[in-house]
Amino acid sequence: MAAERDPEGLAAARPLLTDLYQATMALGYWRAGRARDAAEFELFFRRCPFGGAFALAAGLRDCMRFLRAFRLRDAGSPPHPTGAPIPRAPHALREPPPREPPTPDGRPHPTNVQFLASVLPPDTDPAFFEHLRALDCSEVTVRALPEGSLAFPGVPLLQVSGPLLVVQLLETPLLCLVSYASLVATNAARLRLIAGPEKRLLEMGLRRAQGPDGGLTASTYSYLGGFDSSSNVLAGQLRGVPVAGTLAHSFITSFSGSELPPDPMLAPAAGEGPGVDLAAKAQVWLERVCAHLGLGLQEPHPGERAAFVAYALAFPRAFQGLLDSYSVRRSGLPNFLAVSLALGELGYRAVGVRLDSGDLLQQAQEIRQVFRTIAAQFQVPWLESVPIAVSNNIDEEALAQLAQEGSEVNVIGIGTSVVTCPQQPSLGCVYKLVAVGGQPRMKLTEDPEKQTLPGSKAAFRLLGSDGSLLMDVLQLAEEPVPQAGQELRVWPRGAQEPCTVRPAQVEPLLRLCLQQGQLCEPLPSLAESRALAQLSLSQLSPAHRRLWNPAQYQVVLSERLQALVDSLRVGASP
């Protein structure tokens, strides 16, 4: 797999990736003299997506890129007014922020701060905008669930601390970068669980995504969640996702059969001996194939065959056929066989067929059967196992069909269902203030589901002696770490009584990623995060991993955290 080549990502070029009310709140904090109050926010979700009992944490790499590059001052504007150099992290990315192209009339863009000034009250104190020009993330610290970890309701995916004004401004970008990434990674993980480990899963949803960057995010995090590859070339170029893909119907229908290739000759695979006219050889094979299949020689479409020959001339070692432009049984399949057998004579082996309409499972069984009889008839054993790929609006239910015992489908292309997550197209992450000036904060709205858990917290995952996950514990940051083998009293959320648990292992969940603006360690590669996701899923008990009506995984509070919640609730009562 290639290295990632898009270190900053698109988001990093957009420091104003935010909602207006964060800018208005920034002015509110500043006017109240609270811009630099120490604050901590947590980013989490309240319910697992898709009716399941787990989610995968993802999007952290995009967040780190955004935070490292975050600066409202424009590239050309004066440096930090204190004159202090911008701190450089050991793993800092060295390039300058990408520049916007100028406007069509040649004027430079308004700077970020100029734009904010244009939408805030005209009599706003200029010192506020000076404050914004000096902003960066050099005082921001982030702890996070590593990408590919299992995430559960209420457990922070990110803990973000720093000056109140700046960490408030980060709300929307962090939500935007984490929510969809985690949703699509979780969706991909579900599809992988349904498909089982053997089927190859190809993501092909770029055209159905929310624009180019939506597609890039979808491809990146579908791979992280368990897909094998993507058709999205940008995801290969910029993120190192393995890319795959063959041909579409327009290639087939663009040929009538009357075209004359400039060079119809193909040399043998071994490179020795004279070349042969592939089209002529395919014609010879077509007669044998049609005779064997009981088809008239005129039935297979000549344009489709010409397209296959053209594709085989371009990709003799990677020939694939898309079979359903005209008729699979009467045209696509015999044409594919004729060209494949002609290639086979020259020592090349076709690498696959694809179906994009009709009853995919049934057709795959029939095609495999034809492959077997042709392989036996013409002594070409490799033909038996040519992979069969299918696509066409495949969702979880259709995938379960295609992955069933005895299915002859090998490769499954999924577009819309993976990138748009139609079962639930948003994860609903929130970003909530938990402490300010060292004091815990809690939202006590009358809607119990919207109440938050106060205070700066630590999170641990408790495991049983067999390595399976028992529950996650949230506790106050200053509490001692739970010890393996020791009994712990904890409060399930919403329970009236505590319960006890004796974990065989205890794993800390949140990892220090960014400390005072400095990246603490290099980001793992996408492939490493993908491996972590598969490992994490394997540790989940079958009851929690089940995709429909699973057992709910418990997230519990320490006694001290529960006591803090209770005291803040009582304190708020009139």
Added chain:
Amino acid sequence: MAAERDPEGLAAARPLLTDLYQATMALGYWRAGRARDAAEFELFFRRCPFGGAFALAAGLRDCMRFLRAFRLRDAGSPPHPTGAPIPRAPHALREPPPREPPTPDGRPHPTNVQFLASVLPPDTDPAFFEHLRALDCSEVTVRALPEGSLAFPGVPLLQVSGPLLVVQLLETPLLCLVSYASLVATNAARLRLIAGPEKRLLEMGLRRAQGPDGGLTASTYSYLGGFDSSSNVLAGQLRGVPVAGTLAHSFITSFSGSELPPDPMLAPAAGEGPGVDLAAKAQVWLERVCAHLGLGLQEPHPGERAAFVAYALAFPRAFQGLLDSYSVRRSGLPNFLAVSLALGELGYRAVGVRLDSGDLLQQAQEIRQVFRTIAAQFQVPWLESVPIAVSNNIDEEALAQLAQEGSEVNVIGIGTSVVTCPQQPSLGCVYKLVAVGGQPRMKLTEDPEKQTLPGSKAAFRLLGSDGSLLMDVLQLAEEPVPQAGQELRVWPRGAQEPCTVRPAQVEPLLRLCLQQGQLCEPLPSLAESRALAQLSLSQLSPAHRRLWNPAQYQVVLSERLQALVDSLRVGASP
């Protein structure tokens, strides 16, 4: 509204915004000597989204930006190998393509062509890559439905003609840029129809979008479809969308009430006379309000009131209250009233309240009632009509409730339901070859819904004498234009018999946008496209505009087009 400031858009920086199979097909065409065959593709959808009978065409501006900038050659690589200068359009955008930042280790990125070479067979003829390096859209012509037009099944949103290889490569980018834009514009138009013309609709879904660019697309095209504004600052900065937004719960909960603002004094609105301590004045008003409402003076949360005072000090002319951090009735509302009445004494008027949980309609009625009694009690008539804004997972059904006769809700914020289009999160546009080398082409798959309409076509909208839309006609490009007042024989799709129609007006649907790579006219502004969308919707009959179980709008074929379809079907039969 500000001008658009992002002429190239994010996509324009990404010429490899494509699927791998388009690159493999490009090699196939090239190897077959067909790279420069004249080809025409159409981009259309097969079914209207959301169970409605219409869609809005959108995304054209992004397509034009992409096509103008499209070049696989990298900025630093040698020019067109023929030495010919790249043609410049009269409305060309003058800036160089944006550059990618270098990789973290300082190496330059692989060029686009280098990346493609790395994923194509290693023995690919280098002349193919030379061909790619010379590619641009200088031979591409595009006709399109103007942005904001009504679009119906099978009617092309785009007709793209040019050399086969390059117009094939454009498949995924054009689908990616049109599909979601049209989907979200249509979704926004539906929400506007439900809300009626008076309610203000605010899009606030950035955090739920597919990454930053998904959010930018969503905000841009929600506005085009009929929303009034967006909370997305980038959409304001880069696209000129009006931005709006106030404050969030974290601002409220960050205040305990013990904070001391550095400057609690506020001068009167008229600018004359001494300033007053706003917090102290609000405290005085709180006593009167609580007495009037029968509340204890300790019930309203002091932190919430401090937050309101801080916000009012920053935005005395734009004070809004978010009422549900603690308790709307017992805390948010009396605190808002106290601060508003204090502001009112100084000549300022509060501009709104927002509710984000609970029964929004019911609460709005109660709050309006309190506004009325307080307005009467304290002789502040302006308070009666302070706008009430609501948000919290509002979908079509909830919106219909909030927009009902007698509702006191004035502003409705919608996030997830507008940007993710949960009723149907993708439009399913396709891009199909209709002609190559002047010959019509048709996909004749056994799945009737996936069959295409062959040939280079023109499209017209027929209107009745009252200006209402009758039907759309597709015909071959060379046929004479239908004449107003003359009877026309046409074939409804799938019908066994033709029917006749006598239109009072005939409007050509497809507009020449890009001719041989040259932009034919400046793009309309986003506000102009938004106005066209509202005008177009008003021309649709109520039966077609109805959102649930509408009458289907007819798209018909000319007799000659129908005859061509029939002849190609027969020709393909064995």
